Amino acid sequence: MKTYGDYEARVRESFARQKMMGQLKVVLLEVRAGEVVFEMPFQDAFTQQHGFMHAGAMTTALDTAAGFAAYSVMPADAGVLTIELKVSLMRPARAxxxxxxxxxxxxxRSVTFTEAVAYGLDNDAEVEVARLTASMMVVSGRDEVTG
Amino acid sequence: MKTYGDYEARVRESFARQKMMGQLKVVLLEVRAGEVVFEMPFQDAFTQQHGFMHAGAMTTALDTAAGFAAYSVMPADAGVLTIELKVSLMRPARAxxxxxxxxxxxxxRSVTFTEAVAYGLDNDAEVEVARLTASMMVVSGRDEVTG
Amino acid sequence: MKTYGDYEARVRESFARQKMMGQLKVVLLEVRAGEVVFEMPFQDAFTQQHGFMHAGAMTTALDTAAGFAAYSVMPADAGVLTIELKVSLMRPARAxxxxxxxxxxxxxRSVTFTEAVAYGLDNDAEVEVARLTASMMVVSGRDEVTG
Amino acid sequence: MKTYGDYEARVRESFARQKMMGQLKVVLLEVRAGEVVFEMPFQDAFTQQHGFMHAGAMTTALDTAAGFAAYSVMPADAGVLTIELKVSLMRPARAxxxxxxxxxxxxxRSVTFTEAVAYGLDNDAEVEVARLTASMMVVSGRDEVTG
Structure with a gap:
């Protein structure tokens, strides 16, 4: 996939400005052209009423991973905004x-199609818990939307 | 819409157990049969890289509002789980x-269809910023999923 | 909602070019700024295995209604393409x-957010059977995509 | 994936009852446990206003492929109904x-999660044109919904 300059540096700088990633203690592990990998711990503060991680917390991580995957292949002066996302919650998020x-x-040029998958990690097992598809807008020439 | 016993008490009790609602400072204002209303403040800790509220934070509130709307019309011993959700992000969330x-x-009986809308409130103006549709599963007879 | 010139004529002309609308015998009843209304008969040729109208037939009508609603408020030289759509199938389509x-x-300017609802009509009753949300791209300057 | 009896025969019999598949000239090529493969020709009768295959025609084939994939791993007396579907339209469908x-x-047991992908075939090239995710309901004990 075509990239523009030091895309990894741009992704890491923009990720660092996402304050909600800090709340969720998400770590950005890998950045490649059109792909990023995060790790997120289970956190009691972000659970729903049954004690599983909240669908909204999972969505936040999925949406952000998809957004930065899109951002990694955008021109250097573009910004990324989510147009819409859909998440399928296949299993309770309790890993x-x-x-x-x-x-x-x-x-x-104007819309980038993405997907993201969340896997629960428990000892050696890895199981798919949620899956997102999202359309990302490539935003150019709007000063408030860079990164 | 048909309800079962004191549904408002059940919704309020289950809402109180959602720890992520506390993090986002979401307040449960109204509960009716098949409808709930929340208020949520802008919080810098839950922003994305451009300083808007994160799509994931908006999704969390929308999903929870839809889920409790569904829960308000479920039998007293049922629990609710989100099967899937879609969110359209119509405007930046900066109110x-x-x-x-x-x-x-x-x-x-087994699936309840819901929607939820988030409005930005700024002085007297109210503008739609995001909209969700979601399918909610009616879960019976699973001890870990009550509420 | 802002419109451009004789939008109703443009919608009707473009609708007439949609051959699949002819197959499904869809009739364009009303065109307003940002809203269109269709009627579609039950047709045995477009059923699924249980004898209900196929989810795909319902989606076709919903997507087209949403697309022309979007088109009705686009500049005169723009075309419309669906980026993505989601459909919730609330009841069997057998009216x-x-x-x-x-x-x-x-x-x-580049993306228009839409929704569409399909109602089953049976004598005097009208019941919601399916609901769509879709993001529509505003396409300019591509000769193959006008209307 | 666990299957029940002669699932391929059940899938082929149910597919044959889908009249809309006949209209679209869809051919069922392969059936495996949890996976089916179709082929569909371009047909002028099912185009939209720009002469591409209609998003609704693509959705019909995608939804049906996902539904039969789900059906292939359901108990022998169950039926399948689409709860909801989302389709991303990545490229114009003109192959x-x-x-x-x-x-x-x-x-x-009650909901099966699926996806489906449509590829355009043009000489030796194969390119992804649309992608669906859908939730399928496992319907038991309703005489009108078998297959």
């Missing part, structure tokens, strides 16, 4: 840690 | 406060 | 006729 | 033929 992989399905 | 309204589109 | 209403939730 | 692959992401 001690989660691995989240976001990737670009098709880059575009 | 000082948000009103979130969740409602049931169609209750069902 | 003798369906009314489909598409409307714009928020027009945009 | 002479399409290959559609539906597969189960996670089977369930």
């Amino acid at each position: 001690p840690r989660f691995r989240i992989v976001g990737r670009v399905l098709k880059p575009g | 000082p406060r948000f009103r979130i309204v969740g409602r049931v589109l169609k209750p069902g | 003798p006729r369906f009314r489909i209403v598409g409307r714009v939730l928020k027009p945009g | 002479p033929r399409f290959r559609i692959v539906g597969r189960v992401l996670k089977p369930g």
